[in-house]
Amino acid sequence: xxxxxxxxxxxxxxxxxxxxxxxxxxxxxxxxxxxxxxxxxxxxxxxxxxxxxxxxxxxxxxxxxxxxxxxxxxxxxxxxxxxxxxxxxxxxxxxxxxxxxxxxxxxxxxxxxxxxxxxxxxxxxxxxxxxxxxxxxxxxxxxxxxxxxxxxxxxxxxxxxxxxxxxxxxxxxxxxxxxxxxxxxxxxxxxxxxxxxxxxxxxxxxxxxxxxxxxxxxxxxxxxxxxxxxxxxxxxxxxxxxxxxxxxxxxxxxxxxxxxxxxxxxxxxxxxxxxxxxxxxxxxxxxxxxxxxxxxxxxxxxxxxxxxxxxxxxxxxxxxxxxxxxxxxxxxxxxxxxxxxxxxxxxxxxxxxxxxxxxxxxxxxxxxxxxxxxxxxxxxxxxxxxxxxxxxxxxxxxxxxxxxxxxxxxxxxxxxxxxxxxxxxxxxxxxxxxxxxxxxxxxxxxxxxxxxxxxxxxxxxxxxxxxxxxx
Numbered sequence: 001x002x003x004x005x006x007x008x009x010x011x012x013x014x015x016x017x018x019x020x021x022x023x024x025x026x027x028x029x030x031x032x033x034x035x036x037x038x039x040x041x042x043x044x045x046x047x048x049x050x051x052x053x054x055x056x057x058x059x060x061x062x063x064x065x066x067x068x069x070x071x072x073x074x075x076x077x078x079x080x081x082x083x084x085x086x087x088x089x090x091x092x093x094x095x096x097x098x099x100x101x102x103x104x105x106x107x108x109x110x111x112x113x114x115x116x117x118x119x120x121x122x123x124x125x126x127x128x129x130x131x132x133x134x135x136x137x138x139x140x141x142x143x144x145x146x147x148x149x150x151x152x153x154x155x156x157x158x159x160x161x162x163x164x165x166x167x168x169x170x171x172x173x174x175x176x177x178x179x180x181x182x183x184x185x186x187x188x189x190x191x192x193x194x195x196x197x198x199x200x201x202x203x204x205x206x207x208x209x210x211x212x213x214x215x216x217x218x219x220x221x222x223x224x225x226x227x228x229x230x231x232x233x234x235x236x237x238x239x240x241x242x243x244x245x246x247x248x249x250x251x252x253x254x255x256x257x258x259x260x261x262x263x264x265x266x267x268x269x270x271x272x273x274x275x276x277x278x279x280x281x282x283x284x285x286x287x288x289x290x291x292x293x294x295x296x297x298x299x300x301x302x303x304x305x306x307x308x309x310x311x312x313x314x315x316x317x318x319x320x321x322x323x324x325x326x327x328x329x330x331x332x333x334x335x336x337x338x339x340x341x342x343x344x345x346x347x348x349x350x351x352x353x354x355x356x357x358x359x360x361x362x363x364x365x366x367x368x369x370x371x372x373x374x375x376x377x378x379x380x381x382x383x384x385x386x387x388x389x390x391x392x393x394x395x396x397x398x399x400x401x402x403x404x405x406x407x408x409x410x411x412x413x414x415x416x417x418x419x420x421x422x423x424x425x426x427x428x429x430x431x432x433x434x435x436x437x438x439x440x441x442x443x444x445x446x447x448x449x450x451x452x453x454x455x456x457x458x459x460x461x462x463x464x465x466x467x468x469x470x471x
Contacts (some may be wrong), residue, residue, distance in 0.1 A: 055104035066112025136407030147466035257305035259418025360420035
């Protein structure tokens with residue numbers, strides 16, 4: 001039998017982690033910068049491949065990009081295997097082969113999550129998914145997980161926090177499963193204060209040079225530390241999802257406002273409903289044509305009787321037009337508002353309508369807004385970043401850029417944001433305070449407001465009755 005030997009004796013810094021990797025099938029590791037995760041991951045892959053009890057073992061190292069995998073791990077992989085007798089290196093396909101201890105051939109190959117087709121149809125005895133936070137959500141469940149089924153393969157997920165995404169979801173799932181007694185999953189966090197992998201002076205200098213949020217994220221492995229330019233923090237969303245129950249008698253006094261984010265290409269159409277501080281679980285439609293969506297929205301209006309339905313018209317204005325034609329023959333007081341995310345905002349400090357209503361969502365969350373627990377919504381709300389343009393207007397990260405980074409569009413969050421396209425107010429004590437002062441009355445429970453953002457025509461009705469006012 002061939003003996004698998006490493007070129008340099010591998011002395012681990014983290015013996016407890018090495019033991020965990022051998023006894024647990026799926027391990028999620030959150031590690032600080034300069035933890036040495038590439039060394040840990042590659043040496044475990046080599047050992048699993050060489051000592052695997054199945055003949056012709058296959059192991060894979062997956063980075064977000066194939067070029068990234070090559071830059072980070074290829075030279076190291078060759079270094080750690082170059083003394084193994086009979087080792088073969090394939091430079092074009094980025095793999096090494098060497099004899100197994102039981103006979104047969106073991107291989108360790110590098111992949112990029114940007115090319116999932118290279119992974120489909122294969123089997124693996126073990127994979128490492130490095131920097132999972134930068135991968136599309138479907139990479140694990142739809143592409144990698146099936147490749148492990150044939151031979152009961154395992155996986156190591158390792159990386160540094162980057163907000164709420166696939167990596168954070170996997171860490172939470174592994175933590176829950178482990179706490180419930182599931183021996184196949186485990187989660188571990190290795191902040192720099194625990195590993196002592198860096199000199200104390202280096203840690204102190206780095207902490208002085210970085211912002212507090214960045215240091216917490218990069219070195220303390222804190223998922224809740226959003227970057228300084230993130231619009232909505234994880235803490236704010238977690239607080240909103242912690243206790244979504246409210247007194248329904250109070251909730252029902254508020255007007256029902258509905259946001260409709262119209263799907264494009266493969267994206268779904270999402271219907272999000274809100275009454276004041278309380279939101280209802282979103283409705284998601286897939287693979288419906290415009291006619292069917294219009295009739296379903298009409299049925300929704302008949303059943304729920306919303307005060308406002310705010311519809312995204314940036315991609316498919318035909319849905320709005322068709323719904324208006326159907327709705328005008330109904331005995332309904334629902335106001336249909338056409339909202340274009342790229343149109344001009346009501347205030348000049350915002351670049352467009354989209355950033356204005358997203359900031360309204362943030363303010364609503366800080367004012368006690370309630371959300372039902374939803375990991376996808378959490379990821380979408382806590383992802384967008386903001387900056388100021390040359391005119392000092394606040395800008396929000398474009399939807400296409402977010403889709404590329406998250407792996408899916410922010411449909412749920414955009415539908416929620418649409419419920420703020422009409423100024424209902426943030427809570428019962430702050431609905432139109434300027435109108436309360438003007439009319440000397442408490443705010444009405446039903447306020448009629450219609451905004452046609454394309455033409456920037458705004459008609460405002462006195463919420464306490466009487467003739468309309470025009471701004």
